[in-house]
Amino acid sequence: xxxxxxxxxxxxxxxxxxxxxxxxxxxxxxxxxxxxxxxxxxxxxxxxxxxxxxxxxxxxxxxxxxxxxxxxxxxxxxxxxxxxxxxxxxxxxxxxxxxxxxxxxxxxxxxxxxxxxxxxxxxxxxxxxx
Numbered sequence: 387x388x389x390x391x392x393x394x395x396x397x398x399x400x401x402x403x404x405x406x407x408x409x410x411x412x413x414x415x416x417x418x419x420x421x422x423x424x425x426x427x428x429x430x431x432x433x434x435x436x437x438x439x440x441x442x443x444x445x446x447x448x449x450x451x452x453x454x455x456x457x458x459x460x461x462x463x464x465x466x467x468x469x470x471x472x473x474x475x476x477x478x479x480x481x482x483x484x485x486x487x488x489x490x491x492x493x494x495x496x497x498x499x500x501x502x503x504x505x506x507x508x509x510x511x512x513x514x515x516x
Contacts, residue, residue, distance in 0.1 A: 437497035462496035
């Protein structure tokens with residue numbers, strides 16, 4: 387481990403990928419090994435949203451206590467609603483930064499939706515606002 391940055395090298399290959407249940411029941415997460423490699427400073431995972439979308443299940447407003455949260459759409463599309471922004475449709479190549487505490491909810495997504503999420507720190511709080 388590099389003592390100066392408290393980081394170590396890691397690599398994650400798709401051929402070895404395991405997608406597991408995680409924070410949300412409608413999603414499976416592939417851990418990219420970043421939390422371990424950064425001693426918890428950050429987490430990165432690929433999220434596959436499970437079809438079909440059930441708007442009643444996914445539309446629960448919530449917020450996260452984070453230092454940094456970035457999301458990038460790898461496949462498909464999704465529609466999310468953000469505090470003071472309204473509903474926004476994100477498609478392949480769309481990227482957004484979500485400030486700490488911003489109220490948001492997923493409204494809909496395609497059957498093939500897959501996103502990359504990077505969050506700091508690795509352990510962060512989530513508050514449902516329903």
